[in-house]
Amino acid sequence: MGCCCGVLLVWGVVLVWGVVAVGCCCGVLLVWGVVVVGCYGVLLLWGVVVGCCWCGVLLVWGVVGVGCYYGVGSGPPWGRGAQCGLSRRCSLAMDDLRLHYRFLSWRRRIREIREVRAVRYQERAKHVLVDGDTLSYHGDSGEVGCYVAPRPLTRDNNYFEVSIVDSGVRGAIAVGLVPQHYSLEHPPGWLPGSVAYHADDGKLYSGRAKGRQFGTKCSSGDRIGCGIERVSFEVQTAQVFFTKNGKRVGCSAMPLSPEGLFPAVGLHSLGEEVRLHLRAALEDDSAMMVDSHEEEWGRLHDVRACGTLLEYVGKGKSIVDVGLAQARRPLSTRSHYFEVEIVDPDDGKIFHGSGVGDPFGPRCYKGDTMGCGIMFPRDYSLDSEGDSDEPCDTALPARRLRNFTYVSPEDEEEEEEEEEEEDEGGGTEQERSGTKVVVFFTRNGQIIGKKEARVPPGGYFPTVGMLSSGEKVKVDLHPLSG
Numbered sequence: 001m002g003c004c005c006g007v008l009l010v011w012g013v014v015l016v017w018g019v020v021a022v023g024c025c026c027g028v029l030l031v032w033g034v035v036v037v038g039c040y041g042v043l044l045l046w047g048v049v050v051g052c053c054w055c056g057v058l059l060v061w062g063v064v065g066v067g068c069y070y071g072v073g074s075g076p077p078w079g080r081g082a083q084c085g086l087s088r089r090c091s092l093a094m095d096d097l098r099l100h101y102r103f104l105s106w107r108r109r110i111r112e113i114r115e116v117r118a119v120r121y122q123e124r125a126k127h128v129l130v131d132g133d134t135l136s137y138h139g140d141s142g143e144v145g146c147y148v149a150p151r152p153l154t155r156d157n158n159y160f161e162v163s164i165v166d167s168g169v170r171g172a173i174a175v176g177l178v179p180q181h182y183s184l185e186h187p188p189g190w191l192p193g194s195v196a197y198h199a200d201d202g203k204l205y206s207g208r209a210k211g212r213q214f215g216t217k218c219s220s221g222d223r224i225g226c227g228i229e230r231v232s233f234e235v236q237t238a239q240v241f242f243t244k245n246g247k248r249v250g251c252s253a254m255p256l257s258p259e260g261l262f263p264a265v266g267l268h269s270l271g272e273e274v275r276l277h278l279r280a281a282l283e284d285d286s287a288m289m290v291d292s293h294e295e296e297w298g299r300l301h302d303v304r305a306c307g308t309l310l311e312y313v314g315k316g317k318s319i320v321d322v323g324l325a326q327a328r329r330p331l332s333t334r335s336h337y338f339e340v341e342i343v344d345p346d347d348g349k350i351f352h353g354s355g356v357g358d359p360f361g362p363r364c365y366k367g368d369t370m371g372c373g374i375m376f377p378r379d380y381s382l383d384s385e386g387d388s389d390e391p392c393d394t395a396l397p398a399r400r401l402r403n404f405t406y407v408s409p410e411d412e413e414e415e416e417e418e419e420e421e422e423d424e425g426g427g428t429e430q431e432r433s434g435t436k437v438v439v440f441f442t443r444n445g446q447i448i449g450k451k452e453a454r455v456p457p458g459g460y461f462p463t464v465g466m467l468s469s470g471e472k473v474k475v476d477l478h479p480l481s482g
Contacts, residue, residue: 123150126184128267133276137168137267145267146184149278152260153177159227160263161243161280164199167220168271173199175224177240177261187266195252196266197224197242204242206252212339212369213479215242215249226263227282229307232256237472239307243282251307253474296477298328303466310473312466323466327477330459333380337373338462339442341474342366361441361448371442371479374460375450380435 123130125147127139137145153160162175176188176196189196189205196205199218203211218224225243229251232239238261241251265274297305302314302323312323331338342364364370439460440450453460462477 124148124184128265133278134165134273135265135267135276136273137270141169141269144185144187145272146182146187147265147267147276148178148182148184149263149276151278152180152262153228154260155230155233157279158230158233159225159280159282161223161225161277162265163223163275163277164218164220165273165275166271167199167218168267168269168273170269171200171217171219171272172266172268173218173224173272173274174205174264174266174268175199175226175242176205176264176266177226177228177238178264179257180259180262182262182264187268188264189266193254193257194264195240195254196264197226197249198266199224204250204252206254215244218244225280225282228256228261231306239309241307250476251309253309253472296328297325298461299324299326301325303464308474308476310464310466310475312469312471314467314469316467316469319467321467323471325464325466325475327462330461331374332459333376335478335480336376337371337480339369339371339476339479340464341476342368342370361443364443369442369444371445372462373440373442374455375438375440377435377437380437 127137127143127145128147129136129138130147135147139145164173167173174187174189174196176194178188178194182194183191187196188194190209192207194207197214198205198211202213202215202217204214205211223245227241229239229241236256238254238256239251240254242249263278265276302312302321303325304311304313305325310325314323315321435455437453437455438450439453440447442448464473464475
């Protein structure tokens with residue numbers, strides 16, 4: 001009986017342990033299943049959320065694309081009559097974007113144009129100190145100072161002036177016009193395309209380092225003006241004129257470049273200081289003197305005078321179409337020499353009383369200067385000169401030309417010998433025909449020959465003849481004045 005009870009007790013314990021084990025296993029499996037199912041639920045929920053997001057994005061993108069494609073105010077193919085607000089807003093946004101980029105492009109273009117203009121219209125100076133309208137030399141004496149104004153002369157503003165405040169050590173002040181990109185290493189007038197009036201020697205420099213006598217010297221207190229004839233802007237040939245203290249000195253012709261001619265000032269010694277007036281007013285009397293050179297000519301046939309420039313306006317087909325310009329006053333002991341700057345070449349012959357020329361000197365080309373003067377006997381007198389006739393001892397320093405106002409004693413002896421050979425016993429006839437003089441000719445300041453002649457009644461008048469169409473020459477009837 002005790003054994004049976006022990007067996008039953010052991011079996012009961014085993015049964016209880018089995019029940020407990022089975023319960024634990026079932027519980028663990030149940031909990032694990034719940035956990036796994038929960039994880040799968042989370043994954044399912046994440047899949048649902050992601051799918052909804054992608055569907056929404058694709059839906060919105062499709063609506064935007066359809067609206068942009070069909071434009072504002074039109075609908076999709078299945079309902080074009082309906083207004084699509086979203087597509088309209090999208091199109092307006094695109095228009096605003098395009099307008100913004102266009103505005104930025106305009107701003108960039110305007111900035112580039114302003115930069116180009118700033119570079120073009122910018123004053124340039126080297127070894128010159130600019131203080132407002134005052135220019136002063138700022139360098140060593142061996143260095144050239146040059147200033148170029150920012151804007152060229154125009155038809156409405158065709159004149160400027162420079163007042164000399166201090167002439168400095170040498171007074172080497174130059175006033176003139178230069179092209180836009182003129183080198184600042186040289187004073188105005190030294191390089192091609194430029195022209196300038198130099199105050200230290202009164203010479204005019206036109207495109208080269210060698211000047212010709214033009215006017216008087218200038219010093220402190222003087223005003224030098226420079227301008228372009230308004231008619232020059234129509235013919236593209238600049239007729240540049242210069243003034244001193246408001247009075248006209250002379251003029252010079254030169255090509256007018258498309259960029260124009262810019263006011264320029266040159267300084268070259270310590271202490272030089274000037275005041276620049278880019279919008280100076282031309283005085284009335286000097287303005288009237290611009291065309292006053294025409295009054296110096298007594299006869300003009302097929303020749304038009306513009307200042308000192310003579311232009312042939314005839315037909316130029318035959319010898320009968322020759323153009324003639326004859327001065328109003330003859331050469332005298334007070335004014336015995338005149339010059340002509342050639343535009344077209346000549347044949348280098350001399351014509352003396354006939355239409356056939358004799359070989360005389362070298363040909364003259366564009367830019368050469370021809371001169372003509374008279375060597376008067378020392379006892380020469382002309383009734384038209386009056387009581388004020390005085391010997392003219394002025395030479396041509398610019399050309400290193402000797403004083404040939406009067407015939408030297410050596411020349412007189414040679415002329416007397418030739419006169420005895422040619423005219424024996426013809427004294428009375430000579431007196432009737434006029435006083436014998438020697439006419440001399442120059443080329444670029446150098447005498448190339450002489451010719452004897454007798455002064456006709458009234459004297460010899462400076463005369464220029466032209467025959468070819470388009471011929472232009474510059475005439476200086478008083479190169480030794482001043």
